[in-house]
Amino acid sequence: MDFSNQLFAYDNLFSDEQLDIPAAKIFQVSELSIVSGGEIVTHTQQCDEITFVVSGSGTVFSENKADHLCTSQVHYIKKGCIHQILADKNENLRFICIGFTVNENHNIFRMYNSTFENKRYCTVPDNRSIKTLSELLIREFYAWDEHSIDSVNRYMEQIIVALCRILSGQSGSPQGELYEKNSSNLIVYRTLRYIDREYIHLKSVQEIISALSYSDSYLSHLFKEKVGISLKSYLMQKKIAHAIELLKTSRLSIEEIATYLNFSSAHSFRRAFKLHTGQVPSQIQNQKAENVPY
Secondary structure, three states: OOOOOEEEEEEEEOOOOOEEOOOEEEEEEEEEEEOOOOEEEEEEOOOEEEEEEEEOEEEEEEOOEEEEEEOOEEEEEOOOOEEEEEEOOOOOEEEEEEEEEEOOOOOOHHHHHHHHOOOOEEEEEOOOHHHHHHHHHHHHHHOOOOOHHHHHHHHHHHHHHHHHHHHHHHHOOOOOHHHOOOOHHHHHHHHHHHHHHHOOOOOOHHHHHHHHOOOHHHHHHHHHHHHOOOHHHHHHHHHHHHHHHHHHHOOOOHHHHHHHOOOOOHHHHHHHHHHHHOOOHHHHHOOOOOOOOO
16 A cells, blocks of 8 residues: 555555454455545455544545545545545545455345445434544554454444444335334434434534435424424534533633634624623623633
8 A cells, every 4th residue: 555645544454364353354444544635546445344434534445436524524445446546625524444254154244235235335414433443453553462352353343333223224124113214213313312422523513404304494303393393403512511510611712612622713603602691701701610620
C-alpha cells in the first residue's frame, strides 16, 4: 500500500500468512489517516473489507459506483471488487480498515453469507457498535500479548454480527417485529436513537433524513405526530441542554461551545440559546461555581 499521502498509518498486514482465528482469516487491521486530497489507489480486493470512518470525509469508489463517506459511516466491499478511497480536498480522512474472510465452519458464517450473498459493496451509518468494536480491535493490536488472539476473535465475531444486524434492520428483513420496516414506532425509535447519539455532530435536520434514508416529508410528519415536536426542535433541545451543561461545568468559551456543538457561528448559537431558554449563554456561564475543573 502506498503511504506517501498519509499522515500516519498503523498497519497490520498478514498477506503471506493470514492471522487465522476461529471466526475468520484476517488479512489486515489498519488505522490510517489520509491527507486532504490524498488517496488509497485503485486496487482489486484480495479479501472482504470493512472500513469505518473515524473522522473527516471522502469518496469511496466500489466498482463503478462512488459513495460519499463521512464520520461514523461504515463501508463494506467484497473480495474481487475494484476499490479506491479519496479524501476530500478540505479535510483529512481517518479510518479503520479490517480485511478478512469469514471461516465457513464458524457459526456466524450462515448469517454473514445470507446478509452479503447479493451485496458486493454498501455504505451504511453506524449505530455506534462498529465504532466501539473497531476501536477495541485496533487497541488490541497496539497492546498485543498472550490474551490478544482470544480478544481479537471475540471482537471480530461481534463486528461481523453488528454489521449484519445493521443491514438487516435497514433492509427490513423479516426477523421479527423489531425489523418491520413499516412500523412507525420503530422508525421514530431509530430516529430518536440516532439523534441522541449524534446530535453533537449534526448540523441540520437534512443530515438526519439522509442518514436514515426516509423521505423528508414522511419522517418530519411522523416524528411530529409521535413525539409532539419537530425534528429540528428535538435536535436543538439536545444541543442546548448539552450547552447548558458545558456553560456550567467547563471553562470553554461561548465561541468554543458553539464550534463544539456544530453551530454555524457563535451568533447563531446565541440566537438559538435565547430562543429556547429565554436567556443568553453568558447568564448561565456567570452562574457556575468559581472552582471549575478544566
